[in-house]
Amino acid sequence: MRQAGRYLPEFKAMRAEHDFFKVCQTPELACEITLQPIRRFELDAAIIFSDILVIPQALGLEVIMVPGKGPTFPDPINTPEDLKRLNESVDVSTSLKYVFDAITLTRHKLEGKVPLIGFAGAPWTLMGYCIEGGGSPTHAKSKRWLYAHPEESHRFLSILTRVIIDYLIQQVLAGAQLLQVFDSNAERLGYDTFMTFALPYLQQIASGVKEGLKQKGVQLVPMIVFAKGANYALKELSEIGYDVVQLSWTVRPEQARHETTDVTLQGNLDPCAMYASPDRIGELVLQMLKEFGTQKLIANLGHGVYPDFNPDHVKAFIDAVHHHSEQLNSLSEDNS
Numbered sequence: 001m002r003q004a005g006r007y008l009p010e011f012k013a014m015r016a017e018h019d020f021f022k023v024c025q026t027p028e029l030a031c032e033i034t035l036q037p038i039r040r041f042e043l044d045a046a047i048i049f050s051d052i053l054v055i056p057q058a059l060g061l062e063v064i065m066v067p068g069k070g071p072t073f074p075d076p077i078n079t080p081e082d083l084k085r086l087n088e089s090v091d092v093s094t095s096l097k098y099v100f101d102a103i104t105l106t107r108h109k110l111e112g113k114v115p116l117i118g119f120a121g122a123p124w125t126l127m128g129y130c131i132e133g134g135g136s137p138t139h140a141k142s143k144r145w146l147y148a149h150p151e152e153s154h155r156f157l158s159i160l161t162r163v164i165i166d167y168l169i170q171q172v173l174a175g176a177q178l179l180q181v182f183d184s185n186a187e188r189l190g191y192d193t194f195m196t197f198a199l200p201y202l203q204q205i206a207s208g209v210k211e212g213l214k215q216k217g218v219q220l221v222p223m224i225v226f227a228k229g230a231n232y233a234l235k236e237l238s239e240i241g242y243d244v245v246q247l248s249w250t251v252r253p254e255q256a257r258h259e260t261t262d263v264t265l266q267g268n269l270d271p272c273a274m275y276a277s278p279d280r281i282g283e284l285v286l287q288m289l290k291e292f293g294t295q296k297l298i299a300n301l302g303h304g305v306y307p308d309f310n311p312d313h314v315k316a317f318i319d320a321v322h323h324h325s326e327q328l329n330s331l332s333e334d335n336s
């Protein structure tokens with residue numbers, strides 16, 4: 001959940017010297033940034049430093065990081081005709097080799113201390129960025145495609161799905177021990193559009209990655225799905241082959257437990273809770289752990305950290321998770 005980026009002074013110092021995508025493309029730098037939060041905090045896992053937009057880049061689209069604005073496509077996909085611009089036969093093993101090298105290097109440097117998470121953007125979210133040309137408050141341009149060009153939308157989503165599956169398989173071969181798929185723009189969809197244009201592709205990714213790893217004789221890794229804000233489809237999300245469902249802060253833990261079957265949940269404290277005092281953060285963590293229960297839970301925020309978070313408050317969150325979960329676990333052992 002963006003644990004490395006933006007709010008850490010050591011990250012800001014690195015970014016003052018290097019362009020964002022240059023850092024992603026330089027394994028030594030990406031590895032160093034991945035390790036920064038691990039050195040500072042008692043985290044239980046590391047997430048490789050990269051971005052979901054490296055896939056559109058691999059497909060041939062230009063993406064630049066504009067200071068104060070975020071990732072920007074100077075020449076986005078406007079019409080179905082523009083799909084011809086995509087390099088559909090891209091070989092990710094060469095074009096995204098820098099990610100795999102960063103993963104392998106980071107695995108070595110972690111020396112088994114914590115597992116390393118790899119990730120990719122989901123098809124709907126990546127399609128959204130390619131069409132909007134960057135972030136958007138409504139996603140009206142990309143949603144327009146779903147209604148005005150449904151067939152071409154499916155074609156676009158299928159192209160992305162194939163590349164994502166290949167990319168995730170190769171992350172595991174390079175050393176990733178868990179995989180997270182980010183459908184951050186799911187919150188823009190409703191039940192029907194999500195079931196038509198997002199869920200089937202998320203399902204194909206889970207089954208495609210597992211099948212691909214089996215064929216290569218490689219041990220499967222747990223997979224996490226994050227369809228941000230898709231609280232209308234929690235049941236469905238828990239039934240499409242992922243081991244973990246990440247939740248945004250907009251759903252009650254009790255409701256999520258009730259609606260999902262047999263998956264681990266991940267989340268879901270409001271990231272803005274990091275603006276509270278460290279003591280208050282501790283209370284909120286305890287409440288969250290009580291509501292979820294400490295088993296089948298990966299305690300986390302409900303979305304990524306913001307640039308102006310105080311690292312001491314992030315530390316308060318992480319330490320409170322360990323402290324309160326140990327206490328709750330020992331209480332339940334005493335009772336059994």
Ligand SMILES: Cc1c2[nH]c(c1CCC(=O)O)Cc1[nH]c(c(CCC(=O)O)c1C)Cc1[nH]c(c(CCC(=O)O)c1C)Cc1[nH]c(c(CCC(=O)O)c1C)C2
Nearest residue numbers: 002003004005006047048049050051052070135182184304
């Ligand atoms: C997992 C991850 C992501 N980005 C980054 C990581 C690396 C992990 C880490 O920082 O610890 C670095 C990562 N990516 C970015 C930054 C900030 C760049 C900087 O230093 O200026 C960092 C640290 C840039 C970025 N990249 C993106 C945005 C959002 C733009 C928008 O919609 O308005 C932004 C601002 C796209 C993006 N990127 C990502 C997502 C999915 C998660 C989420 O919903 O937050 C999304 C939607 C995923």
